[in-house]
Amino acid sequence: MRSEDIAKLAGVSRSTVSRVINNYSNVPEKTREKVMKIVEEYHYEPNTSARILAGKSTNTIGLFVISTTEKHNPNRIYQNNYFAPFVDALVDTANAMGYYVLIHTIYSEDDFIKVKQAFQQKRIDGGIIVGTENNMAMARVIADLEVPFVLIDYDIAELLENRLDRNNLAVINSKDYEGAAKAVEHLISLGHRDIAFISGRQNTYSGKQRYQAYMTTMQDHGLKVIEKHVLSGDFLRAKAEQEVKKMLLCDAATWPSAIFSANDEMALGAMDACKGLGVLIPEQLSLIGFDDIPVAAQLNPNLSSVSLPIYEMSQKAALILVEMCEKGSASFSTISFPTQLMIRETTRELNASL
Amino acid sequence: MRSEDIAKLAGVSRSTVSRVINNYSNVPEKTREKVMKIVEEYHYEPNTSARILAGKSTNTIGLFVISTTEKHNPNRIYQNNYFAPFVDALVDTANAMGYYVLIHTIYSEDDFIKVKQAFQQKRIDGGIIVGTENNMAMARVIADLEVPFVLIDYDIAELLENRLDRNNLAVINSKDYEGAAKAVEHLISLGHRDIAFISGRQNTYSGKQRYQAYMTTMQDHGLKVIEKHVLSGDFLRAKAEQEVKKMLLCDAATWPSAIFSANDEMALGAMDACKGLGVLIPEQLSLIGFDDIPVAAQLNPNLSSVSLPIYEMSQKAALILVEMCEKGSASFSTISFPTQLMIRETTRELNASL
DNA sequence: TTGAAAGCGCTAACAC
């Protein structure tokens, strides 16, 4: 069924059918009804390719999940607790606005060409980049495309430095610095002074922010950061377990009284290490993570953490993107979502009576 | 940059460019190189819409997530432990074969038209349905489309009954019956005779299979199913907690010695109920779930469960679908993946000395 | 208010 068939059946021309389909104002109600009746009767659906070729938009947005380090990880990005709710809200919000979502995973710099291709092939109107790297080279490629794009978890300052505050670009972040500072301050308020830190990957924006927040907050409160208590992690469980174990194998007198882990995954690793060595949480060691993954509230003891409004962030990403696609609102914008401290059972007052 | 521009620069015609792009055999190596040089130099990408309009396939598959009951659930499908790894493997596998994935959520029967539209609008070559309902009406609509489609977790017998074993259709299941039987038999082998069951939604294939497996296995072993010990659940945590609590509020002498829960989510609810009433697992009550969600192995005590090869199922779905799209291999096929019993800490021998 | 006709960029049958 083509528009021409509909036209014939309705006794009008293809142009009129097109006008009706596209809700043009200059077609009388009577003609519109006549055409719509046939359209509905035959369940006519215009051919998307033909429409796009004739200059219409695709009504499709691309979601590109950058995951250059995780291809061979057991801890795949789709299974991680950031991506699942993210895609949920994104697809939902986009669908509700009449948009389709094209999803693609990027595992290497070479794969990155897929983003460009999706545009050049006219498959999508705009795109969203969510991933773990704060990669300025990629951002530049995106910016040079000069199409609507939303960047998630990118360093705004660095973007500005590189003059990438281009139109059609939006950045959506969470306030990781603030969240991490709250976590450290929570520990300090409980009387902890020797607080260890398990860092995340430093090539990510959130990894850096959480690290800096830890360092600065400690300093601001006049607390000494003990070099051996700053453990180098990679956001994954296994390495964190090793590092914590190594630290706890030293003389117990040198142990920190609390650990702030840059994410929950690594906090689980810390718990593994403690369990293995018979160290009690929170009796001997307080522990707080970041991300507030669903497991956090289900563990025994429940893990204290900092939660991120991922769902809202993703929803906002879809909204902003569609707006940019439709209105061509050509301004650079950024938005940073607040975090929330979730105090549970793994953090307690230093030397609390048992 | 259009094919015509490339043609001019390379000193050939548009047809030749097209032949090179589409890897036709009847173009000499020399010409091919000449054209490719220009193509690469200018990063030329053919316009997808034009190609599709001219009769090429879209190289895109649709993933439709049916979720008619879960729109307002806190336990959204994208966050559930079935969907996340499913989309992971699917996108990965499809991308690796050069396919894009268009994703759409269907929240109601009305939304279902989106599946049809995606095809009629020529957005996708084939589709995959994953969801929670074993809905024959939907299956019929799909079958009538006569395009490549993969159905996940559908009742093959019912499909056959309805003569929906059409070409271009494939069904991918897990052996839920077998898995559930293994779970019940495991409890029986531990000496349990009064085994309670928390059922899942009966409008799902897996819900039904797990229920039937429980009933039949009990019967096969000459064990009596006590009506009050067959709890009616909905696959969600809250209701399961209520039901288990209600059961445990009766005289302790009437308690079952073990519970088989149709999924882990509800097993968590059962654990909540026990915790609330001070009932010890596994000392007083053995418990086994289904799905082997990641949390299962992280709880204290670790939850025994039955694991499903979701990743492999999804991978297979992508492979079969692409094969159907490309080869037009027009046969009805089904494949059922085996399950695996994961014995952990929540199941123990009846009256084991403590 | 409506229709005719010229594209949009590509593929493929046909002719050379």
Place this chain on the structure above:
DNA sequence: GTGTTAGCGCTTTCAA
């Protein structure tokens, strides 16, 4: 081997 040309189905100027 390679070029010419006629579509694919739609939108949108332009004219009437």
